Amino acid sequence: MEKKKITRKQSVIFLLIVFVAAIVISAIIFSGNPTSPANTTPSSTAATITKAEFDKIENGMTYDQVNEIIGGDGELQAESGEKGSDIYTVSYKWDGESLTGSAANLTFQGATPKLQSKVQVGLK
Template sequence: MNDNMTTCKTCGKEIAKGVKKCPHCGKDQRNFFMQHKIISVIGIIIILCIVGKALAGNGSNTSSDTKKEASTAVSSKSTKTESKPKDDKKYSYSKFMQITMGMTYDQVKGILGEGTEQSSTGDGDTKTITYAWKNYDGTNISVEIQGGKVVNKAQAMLQSMDAKVTMEKYNKINNGMTYDQVKAVLGEGQLVSQTDLLGTKGEIYEWINAGGPNMNVTFQDGKVQAKTQMELK
């Protein structure tokens, strides 16, 4: 068999590389995502929106937790605790930013160490495995591997912020803006999720104020596609 030939996944007969259907049995040679591009892209958009809403909810929980901590501040000052300092995280934001789309699991493992498998679906080119790395305080990183390559990464609360965003600034963000345009209004954001699947790229950035009020912006192929906010004034 020469370099321009391969075998059909169904009947096993020799066929030319790159053909969409086997000339012998008629079986489509493309994977599920290539056969259903429109459905896959819509699915990516829905996932990004769901993640954005979930992150906004996390910001609300953070606000409630902060209020509880404030009410017990006096007693906690006089009591020594065994909790680790906030900057002593094994899985940090800087390590999260080192993970890039298209990496293999071994490359990711070289940065973060062995991950814990959370889920596994599909087979062959469509096999998707999600791994997680969790810190002592619940902050975490998750990475999704599809066909042996990274197609999504996400992080939760790895880095504290005091973004000083307001409803006035939030209202200045419009669909179609680039990240640089958004940054000019809000300042540097914190990347919380990134996806690259079937040529469609998605990112979610978050801005968190001291005390918990926050907002996040979802980008698709470099342009604002959605935004959400929680408790901004």
């Protein structure tokens, strides 16, 4: 059986194909695929938040109480633990109304999840 010699050109073409495939796969994974669990929202459209709304939100509030202040659902960012357990944790993000890149992230925890932490960037 005779071995085929792989040419430099064939090696370069193979590496380019692998590189392009890696980029395509990465784009699919990180594109914000709407069916990904990390990108689903409780409703179809996420609400936006202002600094005044953010300041009204206090630790210990439920998601529904926060939702009432903001006027709509946030975008689910992360979820861990079993629903109904004391260690169940869920985080949501609301984009800011005023500046591109402004947002608030809120984390709820517990059997009946209550707000444990909140952080905002650039809200006005």
